[in-house]
Amino acid sequence: MSHFVIVGAGECGARAAFALREKGFDGSITLVGTETLLPYERPPLSKASLGETIEPKLIAAAERYEAANIRLLNGVSVESLDPEARNMVLSDGAVIAYDKLLLATGASAREFPGTSAMSARIRALRTHQDAIALRGVMQPGRHIAIIGGGFIGLEVAATAIKLGARVTLVEGLERVLKRGVPEEIAHALAERHRDEGIDLRCEAAIEAIGEAEGHAFIRMAGATLESDMILVGIGARPNVELAAKAGLAVDNGIAVDTHLQTSRADIYAAGDCCSFPLEIYGGKRVRLESWRNAQEQGTLAAANMMGGSETISAVPWFWSDQYDLTLQIAGLSDGAVTHLRRDLGDGAFILFHLDAGGRLLAASGIGTGNAVARDIRLAEMLIAARAHPDPAALTSTNVKLKSLLAA
Structure with missing residues (x-):
């Protein structure tokens, strides 16, 4: 057997x-x-x-x-x-x-450079035990510092602020979600986080992190940030x-x-x-x-x-929930030269990313609840079909994406 x-x-x-x-x-x-x-x-x-x-x-x-x-x-x-x-x-x-x-x-989880291991006050988020530790400081009067403005960092920030904790998010690059998320969508999310009370600091040069005298600290150029816990969310x-x-x-x-x-x-x-x-x-x-x-x-x-010969054919798909907003991305936008916007109402929109030949490579959308889910799914099917849709049709709310798929 x-x-x-x-x-x-x-x-x-x-x-x-x-x-x-x-x-x-x-x-x-x-x-x-x-x-x-x-x-x-x-x-x-x-x-x-x-x-x-x-x-x-x-x-x-x-x-x-x-x-x-x-x-x-x-x-x-x-x-x-x-x-x-x-x-x-x-x-x-x-x-x-x-x-x-x-x-x-x-x-x-990637460790912060210069640190060899996580500790009680410096953690990553990969396991259920990590989540329990973080949940313990997500309460009024406590302060959580987050290093990294990717999906994990932003999702934790949204949850922590809703539970009453004070949150500072530190990102070394010029904006959050630099990897794979269009600037227009990243900007909308960053503004929402600031509106909710997140202290969001981009282009922060971190010199060291550590813990001492009952708190964790992030030492930056000209300032030291103290908190009850540091979440290191700089990728995996x-x-x-x-x-x-x-x-x-x-x-x-x-x-x-x-x-x-x-x-x-x-x-x-x-x-x-x-x-x-x-x-x-x-x-x-x-x-x-x-x-x-x-x-x-x-x-x-x-x-x-079991002896099959099936090949990988699925279009990459990602999502993130933050507050009442959902971000969804289908495909990979590397190589895209054209970025077209389709507004869906109530602040929801989708960006379509096309290469120089007009082929649809990816679609990125954001909106409340399931506002972008259906159109992202249709875009995913267009990407899989290697479609070259009419740019004017992609941006027009009068043209259903389903009709482009049928064509």
């Missing part, structure tokens, strides 16, 4: 385990995770888990793993991997053999150490092909930890940190581990 092992019990790994059963795999499945909790969803950590509840949102209850005959090993890590022998050694000393292996090891790095030590190819993540196979045919990688060629963008190698990408690649990896 075949034994498939999945290393990484997050969204991608858990999805892959259940997908194997749904697709008819009747061999043994072992899912290995470093945390003692059952696999849980991470997007709520910067949103609902902070503002409403500290209970993790489980991907599935324990009974579902038992019913699907998925062996779940919690609280252990893989110390070494031997691709030749097709086995691995766990932190508890156990040796596990596999017929096929999926690495869904995810990503880890893929967890490639296990793969690299085993001799697998690494290129901004564990390098895989369009079938999610690594440089070893019997080892696959998926989710935040891997980089892959994206055909709709000319084979450009990308790495995505996205909840939906983790789900889709988990399912795709399961199909191909």
